[in-house]
Each structure stands twice: as structure tokens, then as C-alpha cells.
Amino acid sequence: MASLFRQPSHWLALLLLVLGRGMLPALAHPMPNSLVLLTVHPQRLEAEVHLPLGELQPAFQYPVADSTAGLVQRWGPQLRQYLTQHMRVQSTDGRYWGLQVSDLVVQHQANELNGPYNEVVASLHLLPPPGAEVRHFVLRYDAIVHQVVTHKILVSVRQDWAAGQVAEDATPTQVGVIGMDVINSVIPPLAVNLTAGSPWTGFAAMVKLGIRHIAEGIDHLLFLLALLLPAPLLVAGRRWGGYGGPRYSLRRLLLLVTSFTLGHSLTLLLGTLGWVRLPTQPVEALIAVSILVAAAHAVRPLFPGRETWVAAGFGLVHGLAFASTLATLHLEAGPLALSLLGFNVGIELMQLLVVGLTMPWLLLLACTSYYKYVRLGGAVLAGLAATAWLVERLSGDSNALTRALATAVPHAPWLLASLAIGSVVLYLRRPRLA
Amino acid sequence: MLHRLRISLAVGAMLVTSLVACKKDDTTTTTTSSSNSNPDPITVSACTSTATGIAKIVCLADAFKSQLDGTQVSTLQRTYAVSDAKKWSNLPQGLVQSSSKRVGLNFGSMTSAQIQYAKALIKEVSGTTTNEGWDEMQQLLNADDYLAANGGGSSTYGAANYYIAFLGTPATTGTFEIQFGGHHLAFANTYKDGVLTGATPSFRGVEPFATFTLNGTSNQPLQQEAAAFSAMLTGLSSTNQTAAKLSQTYSDLVAGPGQDGTFPSTSVGVKGSSLSASEKALVVAAMKTYVYDTDDTNAATILATYTSELDNTYVAYSGTTAMTTRNDYVRIDGPHVWIEYSCQNGIVLSGTHPHSVWRDKSKDYGGN
Numbered sequence: 134m135a136s137l138f139r140q141p142s143h144w145l146a147l148l149l150l151v152l153g154r155g156m157l158p159a160l161a162h163p164m165p166n167s168l169v170l171l172t173v174h175p176q177r178l179e180a181e182v183h184l185p186l187g188e189l190q191p192a193f194q195y196p197v198a199d200s201t202a203g204l205v206q207r208w209g210p211q212l213r214q215y216l217t218q219h220m221r222v223q224s225t226d227g228r229y230w231g232l233q234v235s236d237l238v239v240q241h242q243a244n245e246l247n248g249p250y251n252e253v254v255a256s257l258h259l260l261p262p263p264g265a266e267v268r269h270f271v272l273r274y275d276a277i278v279h280q281v282v283t284h285k286i287l288v289s290v291r292q293d294w295a296a297g298q299v300a301e302d303a304t305p306t307q308v309g310v311i312g313m314d315v316i317n318s319v320i321p322p323l324a325v326n327l328t329a330g331s332p333w334t335g336f337a338a339m340v341k342l343g344i345r346h347i348a349e350g351i352d353h354l355l356f357l358l359a360l361l362l363p364a365p366l367l368v369a370g371r372r373w374g375g376y377g378g379p380r381y382s383l384r385r386l387l388l389l390v391t392s393f394t395l396g397h398s399l400t401l402l403l404g405t406l407g408w409v410r411l412p413t414q415p416v417e418a419l420i421a422v423s424i425l426v427a428a429a430h431a432v433r434p435l436f437p438g439r440e441t442w443v444a445a446g447f448g449l450v451h452g453l454a455f456a457s458t459l460a461t462l463h464l465e466a467g468p469l470a471l472s473l474l475g476f477n478v479g480i481e482l483m484q485l486l487v488v489g490l491t492m493p494w495l496l497l498l499a500c501t502s503y504y505k506y507v508r509l510g511g512a513v514l515a516g517l518a519a520t521a522w523l524v525e526r527l528s529g530d531s532n533a534l535t536r537a538l539a540t541a542v543p544h545a546p547w548l549l550a551s552l553a554i555g556s557v558v559l560y561l562r563r564p565r566l567a
Numbered sequence: 568m569l570h571r572l573r574i575s576l577a578v579g580a581m582l583v584t585s586l587v588a589c590k591k592d593d594t595t596t597t598t599t600s601s602s603n604s605n606p607d608p609i610t611v612s613a614c615t616s617t618a619t620g621i622a623k624i625v626c627l628a629d630a631f632k633s634q635l636d637g638t639q640v641s642t643l644q645r646t647y648a649v650s651d652a653k654k655w656s657n658l659p660q661g662l663v664q665s666s667s668k669r670v671g672l673n674f675g676s677m678t679s680a681q682i683q684y685a686k687a688l689i690k691e692v693s694g695t696t697t698n699e700g701w702d703e704m705q706q707l708l709n710a711d712d713y714l715a716a717n718g719g720g721s722s723t724y725g726a727a728n729y730y731i732a733f734l735g736t737p738a739t740t741g742t743f744e745i746q747f748g749g750h751h752l753a754f755a756n757t758y759k760d761g762v763l764t765g766a767t768p769s770f771r772g773v774e775p776f777a778t779f780t781l782n783g784t785s786n787q788p789l790q791q792e793a794a795a796f797s798a799m800l801t802g803l804s805s806t807n808q809t810a811a812k813l814s815q816t817y818s819d820l821v822a823g824p825g826q827d828g829t830f831p832s833t834s835v836g837v838k839g840s841s842l843s844a845s846e847k848a849l850v851v852a853a854m855k856t857y858v859y860d861t862d863d864t865n866a867a868t869i870l871a872t873y874t875s876e877l878d879n880t881y882v883a884y885s886g887t888t889a890m891t892t893r894n895d896y897v898r899i900d901g902p903h904v905w906i907e908y909s910c911q912n913g914i915v916l917s918g919t920h921p922h923s924v925w926r927d928k929s930k931d932y933g934g935n
Contacts, residue, residue, distance in 0.1 A: 164818045164819050164911065187818075187893075187912065188818055191816040191818075191894060192816070245661075245662060245723065245914075246658070246662050246914075247914065248912070248913065248914040248915065250912075280815060280816050281815070281816040281817070281818050281894075282815045282816070282817060282821075283816075283817050283818050283819040283820070283821060283909075284818060315821050315822070315826070315829045315830070315831055316829055316830065316831060316832050317832060318831055318832075318833065
């Protein structure tokens with residue numbers, strides 16, 4: 134699942150699904166609606182405004198519904214002007230907000246309700262006047278509706294950090310609909326009053342997001358677990374030897390987890406601040422490679438004694454993937470610092486939980502002669518998963534194995550339970566080692 | 568013209584495709600309908616000796632129920648609630664928001680014999696004019712079967728996805744509504760103590776708009792509505808036509824599903840009192856294409872009321888007078904009558920398709 138969300142193409146498809154199916158039927162309206170999707174920052178708003186071209190045409194004096202080719206080049210300035218003429222944001226004290234139209238793009242939409250259609254999507258920056266509240270305002274927006282009186286504009290909040298709304302796949306929260314009041318023949322402005330938010334709510338939401346990220350991003354866990362598999366063992370020449378004892382095992386375990394954490398925390402910080410940024414695809418592919426390397430190491434010691442460095446090194450790669458999640462939220466400095474902390478705390482909590490729930494049983498098994506099979510079995514499974522992910526991330530298409538993995542994740546607790554029971558049984562029945 | 572030609576060509580191409588597809592089936596089946604959920608013609612022998620009017624309606628309603636099992640009856644028969652009456656839509660059931668989904672029994676969960684009893688009842692309470700009343704509704708069912716077979720898919724479209732419900736028990740006393748609808752169709756007859764108290768809201772839309780053939784039958788359920796509106800508008804004097812023309816654009820209906828009681832406080836367009844007798848006659852002709860969907864006796868009474876109120880009835884339109892191009896819109900807005908028609912882009916097929924609604928400002932849902 135996590136890899137699905139991290140791929141922009143899937144992300145967009147999901148968003149379209151949410152917008153297309155989730156919201157539109159609410160009005161039983163067969164024509165495509167306009168959308169206003171708000172992102173709430175502490176000091177400002179961003180609005181993504183969707184205008185279906187077929188509906189826009191009668192309201193806009195230039196031809197836009199004929200062809201989408203070069204539309205932004207042809208009518209960009211006119212579209213910007215039209216939007217600034219038809220949107221006013223007003224504080225409760227009556228002062229108007231600053232408004233700036235940045236990006237304009239044209240995108241194709243299709244759903245069962247409306248059939249296929251094209252729309253222009255504009256990004257707007259909305260800045261309240263000094264001292265004015267960002268969470269309480271009146272939206273005076275009548276693009277299209279001023280002419281096409283049957284048109285509807287759905288206004289939703291897509292992201293609101295202070296209210297804890299940060300999950301990238303969450304359904305936008307509808308705050309109102311702008312349309313013609315048929316009885317009185319006026320277009321009433323929309324008063325938006327967002328519930329009070331707080332930095333604590335934002336922080337807690339980021340902890341949750343971090344936890345979820347690891348819970349769903351089994352690739353990160355699989356890397357760590359594969360690396361931990363041979364941790365309790367001594368090296369005997371070019372092979373893994375016997376159990377190194379509880380002290381040895383715990384020390385190595387702690388070192389590996391800490392160095393992985395240090396590695397990914399560093400790049401999470403650097404990546405989120407924008408100091409280091411790599412394209413998603415190679416990072417995701419490298420993560421799959423990291424699991425493959427860890428799995429191979431669990432079969433035969435490839436880098437005995439240097440595991441902590443490998444853990445830290447690959448930690449750097451995993452951290453870059455975490456950073457891309459935070460980067461998509463486009464947070465401001467204050468929330469960003471808290472988010473970094475919260476997100477990382479969430480990641481570490483989940484990671485510790487999984488290590489804490491898994492390792493005791495592996496340590497028990499490590500005292501038995503069966504551990505060889507557990508280690509090799511685990512390494513082969515991790516290697517297979519890593520190969521499947523690598524193929525998926527290089528080709529851009531999911532395969533049977535990655536789809537199966539995604540459906541298997543919810544059953545992980547059962548796997549853990551059987552591991553626990555199995556390890557206790559095998560431990561009690563173990564033939565004593567010499 | 569070019570646009571129309573394109574529509575005809577597209578529909579023609581689809582017909583050829585569907586005919587080729589049908590040929591394969593014809594070797595194995597000889598049914599007269601497209602599927603088990605849309606039997607046509609109707610053969611029901613019940614209530615033939617019962618005279619007419621409410622007695623026959625109750626008789627046919629009981630006959631229909633006698634064909635159903637207990638579970639089906641409990642799904643069909645509900646206690647009267649105006650909140651259920653308001654659950655109608657222009658959308659296929661699958662696309663209606665869960666809180667507004669139609670109640671009642673769908674054709675897909677009935678046998679062909681049971682559906683014939685349902686149809687016999689609806690036919691009894693509908694008008695007998697060609698291309699209006701029951702004939703129109705049968706053609707709308709055919710249109711949805713056509714959509715199902717030509718890109719829409721049978722899980723969303725087709726006669727199987729149409730619903731019938733009894734809100735209140737059909738009887739000569741008390742209140743009940745016979746509710747029937749599905750994609751592009753809403754029929755709502757409300758009776759109180761044996762008298763029809765409301766024949767609205769009544770929604771009609773169709774895709775494909777152009778004439779299509781289904782199992783050898785030609786269908787054009789709403790073309791005469793479009794033609795009547797067009798004749799009404801082109802029949803206006805240039806002064807009256809200018810007065811009727813609205814500067815705003817209508818891409819859909821104003822008083823569609825969920826928009827109960829939302830009529831403008833100030834009517835717009837040309838007022839009936841400024842119309843000549845011949846212009847008025849064209850307005851009446853246009854109203855007939857909706858009022859005549861009701862059984863002939865009640866239709867005459869309703870039409871008489873609407874006709875008597877013509878001087879205070881407004882005609883307004885937007886777009887072109889053809890009523891076949893996108894954003895063509897027309898409205899008849901009187902003290903009681905509210906008829907709206909909007910031409911829109913196709914959803915499943917290419918070309919335009921109309922939506923329309925007939926409401927009565929005081930008698931929707933029987934005034935409840």
C-alpha cells in the first residue's frame with residue numbers, strides 16, 4: 134500500500150477517484166461541478182480551483198472548450214484575470230485578502246456520472262490582511278455560476294495541519310456549496326468557519342501519519358527485520374555460526390536499529406528542508422535493493438562487523454522516501470519543525486513496536502538448531518519480496534507478487550502470533566546445543 | 568445540421584453494431600424483449616371485469632402483490648412518508664447517494680411475470696397517447712436497455728435497475744403513492760381517498776435522444792417534447808421571443824431531484840397575457856406532452872387548470888430554439904405548472920440528451 138501511495142501516478146488516480154465518485158453524487162447533479170480545494174496553513178490558504186471547460190465556456194468570452202491543446206498558453210492571462218475578478222476572500226471584519234493565481238494546468242477527467250470531460254485547474258495563494266484570522270472568512274466566488282446559473286461549486290478542505298487533517302489519501306472535508314439561490318435569484322457568499330486547530334493536534338496527526346507510514350510501508354520493516362535476522366549469530370569463517378548469547382545479540386540489535394534510525398532521520402530532515410532531493414523512483418528502487426542486500430547478508434555474511442554502517446547507509450535512502458511524504462504537504466516553517474519531529478516519533482514508535490514484538494521470538498529461536506531454517510526462510514521471502522518490488526518500481530507496473538504482498542499486510546498479526554507460538558514450542562523442545 | 572448529422576451517423580453506427588450483436592442471440596432466443604426485466608407487450612389477465620378508476624387501480628395493485636412472495640411485498644409496500652416520496656432521481660440507482668436511493672422493489676429482483684403485473688398497474692394510471700404516458704415510459708425502459716448494451720453496462724443501466732414502490736397501501740380510502748422510477752424517469756401518482764391529488768414530480772430524460780431500434784421496435788420517447796417546445800418558441804412573435812429569451816445559461820434543470828419547492832419568487836420570460844391565441848395554443852400543446860403522461864381523465868382536469876391560468880404563466884428559454892443543442896433550455900412557469908427542459912451532453916453516448924421535469928407548485932407529492 135505504501136508504495137502505491139508514494140507513486141505520483143497512483144496518487145493522482147486515487148485523488149480523482151475520491152473527487153469523482155466520493156463527492157459528485159452528493160448533489161445528484163449530472164453536470165461536472167467546480168471544485169475549490171483548500172489547504173489551510175497557519176498564516177495563509179492555498180486553493181486549488183477546478184473549472185470544467187464545457188461549463189466555463191458560456192461564462193468565459195474566449196474559446197476554451199474547443200481544444201485543450203496549448204490552452205494555458207493561449208488564454209492563461211485571461212483565465213488568471215477571470216479568476217481574480219470572480220474570487221474575493223473577505224475577513225470577518227470586512228477587509229479583503231490578497232489573491233494571486235500561480236499555476237494553471239488542464240486535465241482530463243472521466244467518471245460514470247459525467248462521462249469524460251476536461252477541466253482547467255488553477256492554484257491560488259490567498260493571504261489574509263495583517264491580524265486577520267485564517268480560519269474564519271467569507272468566500273465570494275462566482276466563476277461560471279454568474280452565467281451558468283445551474284452550475285455548482287463544491288468547496289472542501291483538503292489539508293488542515295492544525296486540525297490534524299494531513300493524510301494524503303483522506304477524502305476532502307466539504308465545507309459548503311456555492312450556487313444560485315433559485316428562489317431569490319442571488320449567489321450567496323460562503324461563510325467558512327473552520328474548527329479551532331492547535332499545534333498539538335497537528336503534531337499528534339503527524340505522529341499518527343508516521344506510525345501509519347511504517348505500518349503500511351512494509352518495505353522499511355522488511356529491510357530492518359532482514360538485517361536483524363543474523364544479528365544474534367556469530368560469524369564462523371564465511372558462514373553464519375552459532376548463537377552469540379543474549380548480551381551479544383541485544384547489543385548488535387540495538388546498534389543496528391539506532392544506526393538505521395540515525396540514517397533515516399538525517400535524510401528525513403535534509404529531504405524535508407529541500408536540501409537533498411532525489412526523484413522518487415530511484416529512491417524507491419534503492420529501497421528494494423537494500424532489502425535484497427540485507428536478505429543476501431542473512432544467507433551468508435557479506436559485510437560482517439560492518440552491519441551498522443550498512444544500516445546507517447541504507448537508512449539514508451529510506452529517510453529520503455519519508456521526506457517525500459512530508460514534502461508533499463508543503464508545510465510552513467513552524468508546523469514543519471513540529472511535523473518533522475512528530476512524523477519521526479511516529480516512525481520510531483512503530484519501528485520499535487515491531488522490533489519489540491518480533492525479536493524476542495527470533496532470539497528464542499536463535500538458541501535452537503532450527504534457527505538456520507528460520508533465517509534462510511526469512512531471507513528467501515524477503516529477497517523474493519524485494520525482487521518483486523524492484524521490478525514494480527523500475528517498470529512502473531505492479532505485478533502479482535506485489536499485489537499479493539499488499540493484500541497480505543493486514544494478516545501480519547496472525548503471522549506474528551504463529552511466530553510467537555512456534556518459537557516457544559521449538560524452544561521448549563530444542564535439542565541442547567553443545 | 569452538421570451536428571445532427573454526426574449524431575445520426577454515430578447512432579447509426581451503434582445500431583449496426585447492436586444488430587450484428589443481436590443476430591448471434593437470435594439463434595438461441597426468440598423473446599420479444601431485450602431481457603427478462605423488460606417484458607413487452609404486457610399480458611395480464613387480472614381485473615379485466617373491474618370497471619375503471621380507483622377500483623381498478625386498487626384491484627391491479629392487489630393483483631400485483633398477489634404475484635409476489637412475502638419478502639417482495641414487504642420491500643414494495645411501505646407506510647406513507649413524504650421523505651420516501653422525495654427519494655427519486657434522474658440518475659441510475661447505482662450512482663445515487665446512499666441516503667437518497669429509491670425505495671421499493673427493482674425489476675431485476677422480479678420474474679418476468681411479476682414485472683408484467685407491475686407494468687400493467689403503471690400503465691393503468693398513465694396516459695394512452697402515443698409517445699406519452701405508458702408508451703413513453705416503455706420506450707424509456709428500452710432506452711436504458713439500449714444504454715446497458717451499448718457502453719453503459721448492465722450493472723448500472725437497464726430495466727432491471729428500475730424501482731416500483733407503494734408508499735401507503737393502495738385503497739379507496741387513505742393516502743398512497745405509486746412511485747416508479749430509474750435512470751431518466753420518475754413517476755409519482757399520489758392518491759387520497761380514491762382521488763388523484765398529485766401526478767408530480769415527474770421526471771423524463773433520455774439517452775439516446777435520436778431514434779433507436781431495440782429488438783425491432785423503433786423508439787423516440789422525448790422527440791415530440793423537444794418538437795413541441797421548439798414549435799412553441801419559434802411560434803412566438805419576435806417581440807415575445809425576445810422577451811422570453813434569458814441572458815443566463817442553463818446547463819441543467821433548476822428544480823431537479825432534491826430541489827423540492829425551489830421555484831423563483833419572481834417569474835421570468837414572456838408573460839402569457841402578452842401571447843396571442845395561437846401562441847397560447849402552442850404553449851398548451853407543449854404542456855400536453857407532460858400532462859398527458861397522466862391517465863387521460865385526470866390529465867384533462869389538470870390541463871384545464873393550467874390552461875385557465877395561461878395569462879399568468881411565463882415562458883422563458885435560453886440557448887437556441889431548436890431544443891436539441893447543448894444548453895438549450897426552456898421553462899413554462901405558471902401559478903401551478905412548472906415544466907423545465909434542458910439539453911445536455913451525452914454521458915454514455917456521444918451527442919446531446921434532454922432532461923426535463925414537470926412539477927406542480929402546490930400538488931407535488933399530492934400536496935404533502
